[in-house]
Amino acid sequence: MSEKTTPRILQGFSELLPQDQFIFDTLMEKIKNTYKKYGFCSIDTPTLELSEVLLAKAGGETEKQIYRFMHYDNDLSMRFDLTVPLARYVAQHNQDLVFPFKRYQIGKSYRGERPQKGRFREFYQCDADVIGSETLDINYDAEMVCLISDVMKTLNLGDFRVRINNRKILSGFFGSIGLGDRITDVLRIIDKLDKIGLDKVKSELSEKGADEKQIEKILEFISISGDNKAKISALKKLNAGELFSVGVEELETVVTTANNLGADESNISIDLSIARGLDYYTGTVYETTLIGHENFGSVCSGGRYDNLASYYTDKVLPGVGISIGLTRLFSLLKENDMLGSVTKEEKTAVVLPMDSERFGYAAKVVSRIRESGISCDIFWSDKSGKAKFKYASRTGADFALAIGETEETNNTVTVKNLATGEQQEVALDSVADYLK
């Protein structure tokens, strides 16, 4: 047994030390609780699916990245997102679901791409979607705005902006200026505005055959300014056909209902330059920017789609959804020293019996504290007092509860606040309250 295997994980996979894992879990918990607060139920689909099912729609780049293999007679793939499994789930269980079906799923997805900075082969996504049967009211799109806004507030990562647009406005407008046959190209180029800048957008538009006048109109359009109300007014004045008008009306409803639902106007911004994915979204689209950290890109995105599961069913299933790439977000926060702003919800304690004679009394103290619901550890050890306090602070506990002969005689505990260093002898009967 002298030959040892070097313990290591795969490149592109991430695992955290306990302190960081705690923060990661806290972020995940906050997202989950906000999704639940909005009435989303959870589902949990298998990580492995039949390739025939999972890849019914995939192709090109996505397919190349799949972890796919044969197991006996089965051609299997690991899921690469949570949307395809949702489509499969809704098509499969259609008869047993209540529509609109509001579900969240938080889980790992897998992409076997070449590892590079900020890209993960195993990553958490936190998705929330509402799926309608045949139709889905536009007000659900407004709820998603509030949901994003609420999540961002709970995560406490500073000021942020939920940017909203509507693909119908884009398609309608570009059609009206004679670029209807190149909408996909134009959207793709506009979508890169944040990344590549104005000049590059101009030259790319020109390459696609837009003339100067068209480029001017495009730039004029995406730079419509003012608050949301002013933007809606400006849009209403443009006469760009029926699709365009429907889009403007939808956008207005989304903004109005989001306000009624309590969203903070200052966090919500109509942004006519965002377009999101190319073929997928058909109406409202969302991106979320952390102010001062625009280089993070969008930290929560999504939008409205016409039909979720056409590869599996004839049923028409329109939906609206959002997604947070938590593994990526966490790694950005860590890189930028922003993990400190994630607030810990509960205090924790560790009991330190000063010698093994105190184990019996110490056990009773621990029992009392745990009963009150407070997380409490105990260090069973005959090491030095110094080593004991070191254990307490290294585990990240808020309080060390020292127990020696005096404390046992007095039926007390000496509570040390590990952040401030303050120390106080507290009666056993009131120690749980004291910690709270």
Add this chain to the structure above:
Amino acid sequence: MSEKTTPRILQGFSELLPQDQFIFDTLMEKIKNTYKKYGFCSIDTPTLELSEVLLAKAGGETEKQIYRFMHYDNDLSMRFDLTVPLARYVAQHNQDLVFPFKRYQIGKSYRGERPQKGRFREFYQCDADVIGSETLDINYDAEMVCLISDVMKTLNLGDFRVRINNRKILSGFFGSIGLGDRITDVLRIIDKLDKIGLDKVKSELSEKGADEKQIEKILEFISISGDNKAKISALKKLNAGELFSVGVEELETVVTTANNLGADESNISIDLSIARGLDYYTGTVYETTLIGHENFGSVCSGGRYDNLASYYTDKVLPGVGISIGLTRLFSLLKENDMLGSVTKEEKTAVVLPMDSERFGYAAKVVSRIRESGISCDIFWSDKSGKAKFKYASRTGADFALAIGETEETNNTVTVKNLATGEQQEVALDSVADYLK
């Protein structure tokens, strides 16, 4: 797009409808919160690992069940339990961890075995382990007894028994009656007592060469009765060598400390017939039985081991751990109509605007309720009132909040308790309190 792929999942994989998923999540949450209350931190290791690392120790049956495949140049395997990844994690991050290292991990594991009733190819395990560096105090074994007991109480599955034994007692005793060279065989047979019954145990022992006198002594030994104190006394009277005595002393400490930590004596039972795995455990062992559902087998098991990670490191890492197979437990509970006893912690509401004119006021009501922390859905729809109430009850909400013209005028909400059918008009300002 008329060719549809049939939406389905792999045999041996499980996915739940929302109502069941809610109960599953509730069970998982309760387990997690209890682990946290005992001071365990969480870790989250990759689902995919290098086969060389993950299978360093495996072999035989286990290895055959692995989902293993090549991805470009990498030989990869999906994890088949959470213990090997723990060993790898502790060996790899040894320098950065605080010992004793108390970690829990709740996650999916994979075994590609032939699907059969009650066996899953993808399943959740909920593990908690304490790992010492070089040594680990026996009192940690006692904490695990309380942890199991607390978890079982929280899960609210009825009366249960945590059965405890110590492998040193077994090895010591069998050595002392001249069966020291067949300990593994004898333990394996005794371990099956619950499954195969007394007569079969006798005949199998005899097949392994135990004579009548030895069999008699074995049966006498495993039938030592009385409460825990009486059993310890009886064991102390046996003179079966040093290893045996150490085992008895450990068992006594475990029972005493568990009592001091507040464990209920009636839930904890010394059971000299349990042995658990064969090569792995070296001291304390645990099994947990649901009274009246002994056929479930053990629903939470574990024990003490001498060295966690010898395949990865020269460091000696003794540990003690427990595991709950949640996917299996859930499926047993469902099969036996026991999901009803899992208590829902929080009430949920759904707002039903009676017509689209009420959407604005309804949005304000929703916002108010969500702000108070209560989960609140809203049904944006112009369907009939009946369809609206049907939606509310089918989603499993506790309260439907109907909003018509009257309510908007009066600044109220009509709250219907969907369990009792009671209905009451409540002022908007007090509706959140009313729901609580």
